[in-house]
Amino acid sequence: MPQSSLTNTSSATAVIERTVELERYRAIAAGVFESYGVFILMILVRQFNGTPFDKSVIAAAGASGLLLTPITLFISRNLGYSAPRMLASLFALSSLAFFLAVGVTNTSLFVTLLSIGVLLPSTASPLLTSIFHNNYPIQKRGQLYAQNQALRTATSIVFGGIAGWALNGAIQYYYILIALYGVALASSAYFVSQLPGDNASTPRAPLLSCFRYLGHDALLRNTTVSWMLLGFGNLMMLPLRTEYLANPIYGIHLSEFEIALYVSILPNLARLGGTYIWGRLFDSMNFFSMRIILNLSFLTGIVSFFLTDAWVTLAISALIFGFSTSGGDVAWTLWVTKFAPPERVPDYMAVHTFFTGIRGLFAPMTAFALLGVFDIQTLSLISAALILMASILLFSIREGSRERHP
DSSP: OHHHHHHHEEEEEEHHHHHHHHHHHHHHHHHHHTTTHHHHHHHHTTTOOHHHHHHHHHHHHHHHHHGGGHHHHHHHHHHTOOOHHHHHHHHHHHHHHHHHHOOOOOHHHHHHHHHHHHHHHHHTTTHHHHHHHHHOHHHGGGHHHHHHHHHHHHHHHHHHHHHHHHHTGGGHHHHHHHHHHHHHHHHHHHHHTTSSOOOSSOOOOOTGGGHHHHHHHHHHHHHHHHHHHHHHHHHHHHHHHHHHHHHHGGGGOOOOHHHHHIIIIHHHHHHHHHHHHHHHHHHHHHHHHHHHHHHHHHHHHHHHHOOOOHHHHHHHHHHHHHHHHHHHHHHHHTTHHHHHGGGGHHHHHHHHHHHHHHHHHHHHHHHHHHTSOOOHHHHHHHHHHHHHHHHHHHHHHHHHHOOOOO
């Protein structure tokens, strides 16, 4: 083998190993932060007596940050920032917002700061996916991503259990948890700053230029429609899980730890067990067939959760939802790497995340608003109908699709 080939192989191996190592460290920090959804909503309900609007803002903050991904990509390219440098900046600013929220007693300011802190990291998705595309080999991309995702989930399980236990009957000490989220985000900023990868040489492009590919690529366009139906149905019910278990009007009357058990701990246990399975399937299975199976699994987990208050059914539903989420993590993050031309991966991901942001912004708000019109069980059936429509559409997309394997 020529010396240049040996050097290139050695260099590629080093990049893969370094990326996996740093992502392993970041997975621990991300696992700590991942529990923010259930606990911040719990804090709003039981410590701040937050309004439905306050709860919907927090619930939508992470997904609504995805609306800004095309702008993040534009800034990164036009300022000549490397992907790691841009990612580190976003995580650092998010950390600052959480630290500033410690000790805040005004509900509006608390919600504003935490919304900023949750929003900023979610704008980073196209840059992260681009790094995974460039640094991981295609034949093991799903598996390598899944390994660190499993560690992230395991950390979330342990931290969620500890936090739920610590806050049980002691919700007034919530500010310690907020500070720990700030530490986790600061750690993530450091780890992403060390990732191999540079996008400074990418040609500059006009703001929102990524959307032109919707007109050029029917597969991207049709798949985006399917994601919208699925995502709206799923995200509409996600924050209502905590609402359903925490709000006394539903008559379930659970402790803080029991809420964390059904909304965070059990789903994350199933998510941990399913992550590597879905990672291997992503590498070996037709993507759209995999996505249809995932959709039906989500549908089952959502409907069964809201149609009962029996602890056994709640537990089984939480496990089904967690297993589905593990596959959703892999599919959502990596699917464009199978279909986008290599140079367009961040652009396709920016389009994908932008529309995720639209449904993430409006789905929770719609859900809380509709609670004044429909009961929560009816909303779960509406959600199931949307997911079923998305699955039917995927059948037709599957017949005309061809993975590019860049």
